Amino acid sequence: MLDPKLLRSDINAVAERLLVKRYRLDTAAFLALEEQRKALQLAAEDLQQERNSYSKSMGKLIGEAKAKGEDVEPLKAKGEQLKMASAAADTELTEVQDALNAMLQGIPNIPHQSVPAGNDEDDNVEVRRWGEPHTFDFDVKDHVDLGAAFNGLDFDRAAKITGSRFSQMRGGLASLHRALTQFMLNTHIQEHGYEEVYVPYIVNRESLYGTGQLPKFAEDLFKLDDEREFYLIPTAEVPITNIYRNEIVEKLPIKLVAHTPCFRSEAGSYGRDTRGMIRQHQFEKVEMVQFVHPDESWDALEALVGDAETILQKLELPYRTVVLCGGDLGFSAAKTYDIEVWLPSEGKYREISSCSNFGDFQARRMKARFRNAEGKPELLHTLNGSGLAVGRTLLAVMENYQQADGSIAIPDVLRPLMNGQTHIK
RNA sequence: GGUGGGAUGGCAGAGCGGUUGAAUGCACCAGUCUUGAAAACUGGCAUACGUUAAUAGCGUAUCUAGGGUUCGAAUCCCUAUCCCACCGCCA
Incomplete structure (x- = not known):
């Protein structure tokens, strides 16, 4: 597998060198997927963070609510909501990442500079x-x-x-x-x-x-x-x-x-x-x-x-x-x-x-x-x-x-x- | 084939539902002390990904792997893999 960072930073150079191997890299498809991945990942991680910090505070919140004899269910319901939102974002992200990985795995290694051009x-x-x-x-x-x-x-x-x-x-x-x-x-x-x-x-x-x-x-x-x-x-x-x-x-x-x-x-x-x-x-x-x-x-x-x-x-x-x-x-x-x-x-x-x-x-x-x-x-x-x-x-x-x-x-x-x-x- | 037990950081080994990415010890790195070393003491010490100019911050994930329960899982449940012990069978 090639270094994904290399593809992100210098995809045209990679594509050019892969031509020596007679492999045509679909740079537009890769970049489009990569753009989606970035947006989805940021969103998913944000939601995850929110969910984590809320859950972390729950121990304390539940304790307080119980001490006051308040209902704990609304607190849980909010957690549930956060969970759903985060799971939905994860699903989307996973889809794009799978597509990206499949593409990445199909790209051959880059030939060394000393490799001569040729077809067969x-x-x-x-x-x-x-x-x-x-x-x-x-x-x-x-x-x-x-x-x-x-x-x-x-x-x-x-x-x-x-x-x-x-x-x-x-x-x-x-x-x-x-x-x-x-x-x-x-x-x-x-x-x-x-x-x-x-x-x-x-x-x-x-x-x-x-x-x-x-x-x-x-x-x-x-x-x-x-x-x-x-x-x-x-x-x-x-x-x-x-x-x-x-x-x-x-x-x-x-x-x-x-x-x-x-x-x-x-x-x-x-x-x-x-x-x-x-x-x-x-x-x-x-x-x-x-x-x-x-x-x-x-x-x-x-x-x-x-x-x-x-x-x-x-x-x-x-x-x-x-x-x-x-x-x-x-x-x-x-x-x-x-x-x-x-x-x-x-x-x-x-x-x-x-x-x-x-x-x-x-x-x-x-x-x-x-x-x-x-x-x-x-x-x-x-x-x-x-x-x-x-x-x-x-x-x-x-x-x-x-x-x-x-x-x-x-x-x-x-x-x-x-x-x-x-x-x- | 059967029955039990296990898998946690480089290693050993706690933890068995809520500031645990994870106690403690060893190893390792830096420093103090020392003529030097050892000992002692002090501090540091995982990886991947994302973001970023950054090997700075911040975020996410990771306690064999994959599912599940839960607001929350190293901790509970299911499955797989591997390891260990005993029994059976066979080279």
């Missing part, structure tokens, strides 16, 4: 490239064919067990998948200073609201059939970031990492990436989340992207890093870098990590704060990034490490986690 992913700007795409002296296969060849990857059986967009792995490939997870976690914990957390995979709606998935993006979520309004997590960002919802933390920065499954219903993307493991209803991800001082978040974002890139470098997978243009930027993010890994079968780079700075946007929704130098609570900044999406990393390893005989070489850094094994076949 084609306008994202490459900031660096690492590694050379490998050239093969045989016809490259994609991960689906590679996996099928040694019965390691089975989409048909997964479809039988559940449905489309699920996968089943077995043997060396399943182990490699697990080894990748372990490798990523170890690297972030031992080399990048993250603390590992284990979190629930089912969350309530307050948590989804805190990170911004709700109320706008409910169709991407799997909701449980339970009166408690529980959802499967679409990313570990939700449970990890919400660790500090409604809290004032003592010390910043806090850097956490977790490995979790992620569940996405992907309602809006039928027909896209239907083949293979690129887009699944269930996948594994290692997620990094940082809680930082507002002055530090832009440096932290650069470091976070570096932490994610390190994984690809150690795996010797060629990649490029792009900064998302305004039109491709997510609802809650102020700036996002995507890391894209080279996929030989497609001859192009595909997203494998997304690292974002949310500024105080999520923190305001979550009321996550820290004590500043004056000892006053202040909203902190949140960031997160995949480090990395495990399924897509596995796919990238398979395709980039494929051999002429259809086997897959295991990257050096993973061999200790695979009992020294060098190939999967």
Whole structure:
């Protein structure tokens, strides 16, 4: 959520910057509501004050009246009247405030000045490239064919067990998948200073609201059939970031990492990436989340992207890093870098990590704060990034490490986690 | 699944219908004393929102959350959530 004060004081500047995100802010509607809110709030608070002070004096008045043997009912009747007037004003005020809140909650975060203009992913700007795409002296296969060849990857059986967009792995490939997870976690914990957390995979709606998935993006979520309004997590960002919802933390920065499954219903993307493991209803991800001082978040974002890139470098997978243009930027993010890994079968780079700075946007929704130098609570900044999406990393390893005989070489850094094994076949 | 008990400021803990935004203690901050520190003493010490040039005043809200009773609720009633204890059941 944006700072309502900012909207009140400088709405035109906000509207202009939101255009970068291709969001048209209805400034007239906001200002009209805001004007109503102000008038109603002043009136409601005045009435409330009157009611409070009258009630406060009642103890004494009733005592006096009773001492004189007078009727107490007229005194009560006036109180009743004040109550009715105040309640009516409150109802009006609440209506306007609800409308204002609904509008406020639907406004996306303001993009950072450095975010390039653009409409969609084609306008994202490459900031660096690492590694050379490998050239093969045989016809490259994609991960689906590679996996099928040694019965390691089975989409048909997964479809039988559940449905489309699920996968089943077995043997060396399943182990490699697990080894990748372990490798990523170890690297972030031992080399990048993250603390590992284990979190629930089912969350309530307050948590989804805190990170911004709700109320706008409910169709991407799997909701449980339970009166408690529980959802499967679409990313570990939700449970990890919400660790500090409604809290004032003592010390910043806090850097956490977790490995979790992620569940996405992907309602809006039928027909896209239907083949293979690129887009699944269930996948594994290692997620990094940082809680930082507002002055530090832009440096932290650069470091976070570096932490994610390190994984690809150690795996010797060629990649490029792009900064998302305004039109491709997510609802809650102020700036996002995507890391894209080279996929030989497609001859192009595909997203494998997304690292974002949310500024105080999520923190305001979550009321996550820290004590500043004056000892006053202040909203902190949140960031997160995949480090990395495990399924897509596995796919990238398979395709980039494929051999002429259809086997897959295991990257050096993973061999200790695979009992020294060098190939999967 | 059953039966009880509980949730109050950073923490501990009073209050159980009317100057209670909330006693008291601890912690914290400032000062006095001291060569310095400790101790002792004095004072201060919640958050959000609104109004405002203001982190000054003033107002409103907040004693887990949401409803209700009442002129008036931390205090009474209902519901939800969480915690604790005991019993049962199951990994």
